[in-house]
Amino acid sequence: MYRTVIPVFFALSLFLFSCSGGGYKTTPSGLQYQFFEENSENPLPGPKDILEIEMTYKTENDSVLFDTRELGGSPFRMKNKLPEDAKGVFIEEGLSMMHEGDSARFVVDAESFFLITQGREIPDGIKKGSKLIFDIRLKKILNMNTYRNEKNGLFASNEQEEQTLLESYLKNGNIVEQPTNSGLYFVEEIKGKGKKPEAGSTVVINYTGTYINGQIFDSSLERGETFQFRFGASEVIAGLEEGVSYMKEGGKATLIIPSHLAYKDETGNKIPPFSTLIFYVELIEVK
Numbered sequence: 001m002y003r004t005v006i007p008v009f010f011a012l013s014l015f016l017f018s019c020s021g022g023g024y025k026t027t028p029s030g031l032q033y034q035f036f037e038e039n040s041e042n043p044l045p046g047p048k049d050i051l052e053i054e055m056t057y058k059t060e061n062d063s064v065l066f067d068t069r070e071l072g073g074s075p076f077r078m079k080n081k082l083p084e085d086a087k088g089v090f091i092e093e094g095l096s097m098m099h100e101g102d103s104a105r106f107v108v109d110a111e112s113f114f115l116i117t118q119g120r121e122i123p124d125g126i127k128k129g130s131k132l133i134f135d136i137r138l139k140k141i142l143n144m145n146t147y148r149n150e151k152n153g154l155f156a157s158n159e160q161e162e163q164t165l166l167e168s169y170l171k172n173g174n175i176v177e178q179p180t181n182s183g184l185y186f187v188e189e190i191k192g193k194g195k196k197p198e199a200g201s202t203v204v205i206n207y208t209g210t211y212i213n214g215q216i217f218d219s220s221l222e223r224g225e226t227f228q229f230r231f232g233a234s235e236v237i238a239g240l241e242e243g244v245s246y247m248k249e250g251g252k253a254t255l256i257i258p259s260h261l262a263y264k265d266e267t268g269n270k271i272p273p274f275s276t277l278i279f280y281v282e283l284i285e286v287k
Contacts, residue, residue, distance in 0.1 A: 024107070031093050032107035037137075039101035045080040045141055051095060052077050052140040057132050059110070065123070065132070066221065077142075077216060090117050091134055103137040120224050156274040162259055166276050169212050175256070184239050185256035186246050194249020195286040199232035203244055204285040212276045226284060237262045240279055247283040255279040 024032045045051055053076055056067045068076040081092045090113055094106040110132045114122045122128075156162035169175075170185070179185050197203050204226050208219040220227045229235040231244070239257030247253055257277045259265070265273040 027093060029093060031090065033094055033097070033104055035102060035104045037101065037103040039099045042100040042102075043141055044099055045096060045138075046143065047080065049080040050077050050142040051080050051138060052142065053095075054137040054139060055134065057134045059126065060131050060133065063125075070221075078222075091136075092117075094134070094136070095138065098136070098138040100138055100141045103135075106134040106136065107131050108134065114224075156276075159259075159265075159274060162274040162276055165212055166256075166258060169256070169276070180242065182238070182242060182261060183258050184242050184261055185254075186243055187254040187256070188246070188251065189254060190250070190252040192248030192251025192283055194283075196248050197231040197244055197283075197286050201231050202228055202287050203231050203283065204228045204287070205244065206282045206284060207240075208280045210278045210280075212278060217270065217277075231286075237277075239277070240281070243279065243281060244283060247281070249283055249286055252280075252282045255281060 024034050026032050054068050055076065056064055056069075058064045080095065090108045091106060094104065098104060108131065110126050110130045111122060111128055113132055114120055114126065156165055175185065175187060177185055177187050205228070206220045206226055208216060208221055210216050216222070231241065234241070237257065239255060239261030242261070243253060243255035243257070255278070257279060259274045259276060262277050263271045263273070263275065271277070
């Protein structure tokens, strides 16, 4: 697992799953749900609010398909979609029912979730007619103005500010690894046992990229598909390519990438200037 200390996830796994009972209620659309903690005095999500959540989803036989704890402890955030705006009335409907601080379980049709909500092929091993079980805690609701203020207040305006933020991040995270000659911080979490990348090979990875404040800006896991690039062809930022060069298939690592190994002081991109980026990377295959 990643170095960042992760709060204990709420113990929803103690509850037994039963589609036909176990305290489940059903919405008119067919969504099954069960609340374990309710805070009715707290706000509900509004349109376009940013939701900070803890979430796992798994199959009926308890095979975990996704777990926000595997993102390195960074806050997992997503923009709220009203059920009528979503591609299917599934988890979006469930989230719209939750108050800040609530925890709940939702049961959805696996085939519809993958094909409609995520727009991708059904993974191997998922049977037609089977269900997915989502355990969710809604930790925080941020309106768009609050989110923008938070986002803008935690980026550097010059190299010195970036260095100060980086030093604070390393200290608070108790990261003792020394930087490479280039300035990259490579923190190995799981040592791989497979092949290493070579120039010209294609590497297949899963990754989550965050700003130094933990805000996710991109994630192959969120998209539900792996990412691949030709190693040594400068198809990705220098820090990511260097980090992957130290890995073997099956390995996981945290890459702390200063802006000079990423997007430098460029403006007009999605990434603000002088942004140190954190990548949580799993090297799946070298081919």
